[in-house]
Amino acid sequence: MDIQRQIPASFDRVQGNQYGYNAKQVDDFLQRARVSFEAPTSAARAIKSADVRAVSFDPVKGGYAASGVDAALDRLEDALARLERDELVAERGEEAWLREIGRLAGVLRGRLHRPDGQRFRRPSKPKARSYNTTDVDDLCHELIGYLEEDQPLSVDNVRRAVFRPAVGRDGYEESQVDAFLERAVELMAAID
Structure with missing residues (x-):
């Protein structure tokens, strides 16, 4: 390389x-x-x-x-x-890599299959910045398609995802969504 x-x-x-x-x-x-x-x-x-x-x-x-x-x-x-x-x-062999990919995919799927509007925490502070739940849920649907239905999704689309702002409990907690998306990028980069 x-x-x-x-x-x-x-x-x-x-x-x-x-x-x-x-x-x-x-x-x-x-x-x-x-x-x-x-x-x-x-x-x-x-x-x-x-x-x-x-x-x-x-x-x-x-x-x-x-x-x-x-x-x-x-x-x-x-x-x-x-x-x-x-x-x-x-x-360690290809089986070890596949097990690691499977483990990480399993962690992501657990959250991805939660109902819309319930995938991530809501901020505890009423005026805290947060991400629009619909925007985040839409990206989660794309990730499900990528992981389970072989639908195309570029890792760059996940890296560069931008969500409309929300305030407090009207949206998802930014730090939790960001951490989840980092794991999704890690998985996608390892697979592609």
Whole structure:
């Protein structure tokens, strides 16, 4: 796998009065990812697909344009997920990988098959930001189609899902939905 195809040498910057990602933080993270790929034994700590999913960068004026960095991170995450799958299969066999996929799919299905409007917690604070339940439930239906009916769904559609805002108990708790979608992305990246 060629890491240079996953991560460009540089990114476009936003205008000096606009906010973008902190270039030093992005460059440092991606350099660590390169070392993890090219010389894994010399890496202080190998970068995993979960690390890519969880990384965030401080906003700074004149920083890197988020769209370019996000697209590179998506490709990197997919490449790392494939590498992790291949390593697991090489170490423990394809059955171990299939068991892990089955376990994760089972966890997701449990929540996906809850009734509409009841899949996730409602915020306890009356004015807390939340996600529109219909929007989230619609994406859950697409995930059911993907997992159980072989319907096409791009992992990028799940990564980039945007839900209309709701307030308090009118919507689903954002943090719980976000955590669930991270697991869905993890599964989809491992499968595809």
